[in-house]
Amino acid sequence: xxxxxxxxxxxxxxxxxxxxxxxxxxxxxxxxxxxxxxxxxxxxxxxxxxxxxxxxxxxxxxxxxxxxxxxxxxxxxxxxxxxxxxxxxxxxxxxxxxxxxxxxxxxxxxxxxxxxxxxxxxxxxxxxxxxxxxxxxxxxxxxxxxxxxxxxxxxxxxxxxxxxxxxxxxxxxxxxxxxxxxxxxxxxxxxxxxxxxxxxxxxxxxxxxxxxxxxxxxxxxxxxxxxxxxxxxxxxxxxxxxxxxxxxxxxxxxxxxxxxxxxxxxxxxxxxxxxxxxxxxxxxxxxxxxxxxxxxxxxxxxxxxx
Numbered sequence: 555x556x557x558x559x560x561x562x563x564x565x566x567x568x569x570x571x572x573x574x575x576x577x578x579x580x581x582x583x584x585x586x587x588x589x590x591x592x593x594x595x596x597x598x599x600x601x602x603x604x605x606x607x608x609x610x611x612x613x614x615x616x617x618x619x620x621x622x623x624x625x626x627x628x629x630x631x632x633x634x635x636x637x638x639x640x641x642x643x644x645x646x647x648x649x650x651x652x653x654x655x656x657x658x659x660x661x662x663x664x665x666x667x668x669x670x671x672x673x674x675x676x677x678x679x680x681x682x683x684x685x686x687x688x689x690x691x692x693x694x695x696x697x698x699x700x701x702x703x704x705x706x707x708x709x710x711x712x713x714x715x716x717x718x719x720x721x722x723x724x725x726x727x728x729x730x731x732x733x734x735x736x737x738x739x740x741x742x743x744x745x746x747x748x749x750x751x752x753x754x755x756x757x758x759x760x761x762x763x764x765x766x767x768x769x770x771x772x773x774x775x776x777x778x779x780x781x782x783x784x785x786x787x788x789x790x791x792x793x794x795x796x797x798x799x800x801x802x803x804x805x806x807x808x809x810x811x812x813x814x815x816x817x818x819x820x821x822x823x824x825x826x827x828x829x830x831x832x833x834x835x836x837x838x839x840x841x842x843x844x845x846x847x848x849x850x851x852x853x854x855x856x857x858x859x860x
Contacts, residue, residue, distance in 0.1 A: 572629060572630050574621075574624065574629075574630070574631055574632040576620060577617060577620055577621060577624070577631060577632035577633070578632060580613055580614075580616055580617035580620060581614070581617050581632065581633075583613050584610045584611075584613035584614035584617055585610070585784060585787075586610075587606045587607070587609045587610030587613060588606070588607060588610035588611075588614075588788070589787060589788060589791055590603065590606055591603040591604065591606050591607065592788065592791040592792045592795050593791045593795070594795075599795075600795075600799075618635065621633055621634070621635050622635050630773075633773070633777050633780075634770060634773050634777075636770075637766070637770060637773065637774055637777060641765055641766050641767070641770070641774070642765045643707075643761060643762060643764070643765055643832060644762055644763075644765070644766060644774065646762075646828050646829070646831070646832040647758055647759075647761055647762025647763075647778070647832075648762060648777065648778055648781050649825070649828050650710065650714075650758050650762075650825045650828050650829050650832075651755070651758055651759070651762070651778060651781055651782045651785070651825075652781040652782060652784065652785040653785065653821045653822070653824045653825035653828070654714070654717075654754060654755075654758075654785070654821070654822060654825040655782045655783075655785035655786045655789060656785040656786075656788050656789040656792070656818070656821040657721075657789060657793075657817075657818035657819060657820070657821035657822045657825075658717075658751070658786075658789070658818070658822070659785070659786035659787075659789040659790050660786075660789030660790045660791075660792060660793030660794065660814070660818060661721065661789075661793065661814070661815060661818050662684065663790060663793070663794050664793050664794055664797050664811060664814040664815065664818075665680070665683070665684050665811075666680050666681075667794065667797060668728070668797075668807055668808075668810070668811040669683055669737065671807070672807030672808070672810075672811070673733065673737070673807075675737075683737045683738070683740075683741075684744060686741045686742070686744040686745040686748060687720070687744040687745065687747050687748035687751065688748060689745060689748060690744070690745040690746065690747065690748025690749040690750075690751070690752065691748040691749070691751040691752040692748075692752070693748075693749065693752065694713075694748075694749050694750075694751075694752025694753055695752040695755075695756060696752075698713075698752055698753050698756050698757050699756055699757075699760070701753075701757075702756070702757040702760045702761065706761060706833070706836060707761055707829060707832050707833040707836055708833050709753050709757045710753065710754055710757050710758050710761065710829045710833075711826065711829045711830050711833050712750070712753060713750040713751065713752070713753025713754040713757070714750065714754055714822060714825055714826040714829055715750065715826060716746055716747060716749055716750020716751070716753070717747045717750040717751050717754065717822055718750075718819060718822050718823060718826060719743075719746060719747070719750070720743045720744055720745070720746035720747020720748070720749075720750060721743075721744075721747045721815060721818065721819060721822070722815075722819055723740075723743040723746075724740045724743045724744055724747070724815070725811070725812055725815035725816065725819070727739055727740045727743065728740060728808065728811055728812070729808050729809070729811070729812040733808075758829075759778065761832075762774075762778055763775060763778065789818065789821070792817070793814045793817060793818055794814070796810075796813055796814050796817055797810045797811065797813070797814040798810070800813045800814070
């Protein structure tokens with residue numbers, strides 16, 4: 555705060571920007587209402603506190619209405635709703651990121667619980683068992699930034715498909731495969747999921763922000779990251795909660811893992827559906843690019859032939 559006060563440029567004559575305090579409080583309260591029952595899932599929180607889901611939706615609806623009201627007044631809101639209604643691809647990209655992080659962020663805690671408590675792995679051995687995903691993701695993340703301009707949203711679609719195939723295959727193998735060797739047999743599948751994961755996050759951010767006006771860039775980037783963080787928080791709370799819920803009823807670690815990974819995959823499938831719809835829409839809008847006669851005549855290939 556001290557460095558910000560000293561280094562950040564002042565805005566306007568007074569040097570004070572507008573802070574949407576009611577918006578901050580409404581958004582925080584809405585997220586709290588949605589997350590608290592998930593955090594308490596292993597102790598019956600979903601059954602006892604289900605009404606908080608309804609309260610959270612209602613509070614977020616009030617938040618959305620408040621943001622629209624600030625825009626109508628000409629005041630800067632916490633989250634400008636015009637990002638979702640006027641900027642092409644932003645709403646889809648934000649949805650893709652949020653849904654992906656719901657599934658992606660929670661699975662690693664579930665894997666740790668399964669390997670360490672279910673199979674008796676040490677923390678080091680448990681971490682090594684899921685390292686192939688990190689390796690695959692690290693490799694493809696290096697090249698994803700160079701390919702996104704060429705392939706666009708298709709890169710995200712292929713990446714999500716790879717993650718779903720990798721984690722889905724891992725879930726089936728750990729559920730029905732031999733308990734002793736299944737974690738190591740799952741390494742190639744996790745590597746495949748990691749390869750797909752490297753093509754998801756960074757390309758999706760690029761595709762989501764590419765058409766955002768400069769004046770809205772800060773709000774757009776902040777809102778996108780906030781959605782991903784909220785998705786990560788919900789996934790980290792919900793998936794282990796579901797794991798413990800199934801485990802408490804069946805005392806079956808494999809069944810609990812399968813249920814939690816299945817829930818994570820549902821979020822990723824929804825993310826894939828959004829990304830696919832955006833990719834198909836772009837193809838319909840742009841269509842196949844046909845070169846005009848003048849362009850063909852002036853092309854380097856035609857010049858060499860001449």
